[in-house]
Amino acid sequence: MPATTSTLTGNIRVRLLNPSDAELLAAAYKLNRDHLAPWEPERPESFFTAEGQQAVIDSKIALLDAGSEVPRVLLEGADIIGCVTLTGIVRGPFLSCHLGYWISRAYTGRGIASAAAAFAVETARTELGLHRVQAATLTGNAASQKVLRRCGFEEIGFAPAYLNIAGSWQDHVLYQRVLY
Known part of the structure; x- marks a missing residue:
């Protein structure tokens, strides 16, 4: 996987997560704690520290090295303003993955x-x-x-009690994008 930085839109860039991102990622999560809380699992206090983020980063880089995840950060200047990750990469006849992303509250509604x-x-x-x-x-x-929907995904189903988000098992709408 190339370690280059690419421009997404305007002055927003994207690049692979790297081991030196712990402080920046902790700052981004602290800043967006309330904004992200309704959409994510409950997080222990340690998650919002550089040490906690270093453990997350180390795990994600190990998954990147194993070929099962591609974690990227979104940047404006030196600041992390979000993440976009391909997870659960499966090879063989399935050739599939999951997409996850979040954007800092200050950057929502801009197409990022x-x-x-x-x-x-x-x-x-x-x-x-x-x-x-x-x-x-x-x-x-x-x-x-x-x-x-903007990215060509189609709704394919409904999953009751799919993920534990914000402290409870919550229903989700499922989407897919077939690439070829």
Whole structure:
């Protein structure tokens, strides 16, 4: 996987997560703690520290090295303003993965999440040779559903009690994008 930085839109860039991102990622998560809380699992206090993020980064880099995840950060200047990740990469006859992303509250509504999702889908197709990308959103996450539709995803189902988000098992709408 190339370690280059690419421009997404305007002055927003995307690059692979690297081991030196712990402080920046902790700062981004602290700044967006309330913004992300309804959409993510409950997080221990340690998650919002550089040490906690270093452990997350080390795990994600090990998964990148194993070929099962591609974690990227979104940047404006030196600041991390979000993440976009392809996870659960499966080879063989499935050739599929999951897409996940988040954007800092200050950057929502600018098309950045759509650009990041489109970038990840193109990575899945051209660099990873995958056939399918899937994503799931909470039933009430209209903004994320709009991002997925903009990127050519189609709704394929409903999953009751799919993920433990914000402290409870919550229903999700399932999406996919078939790449070829």
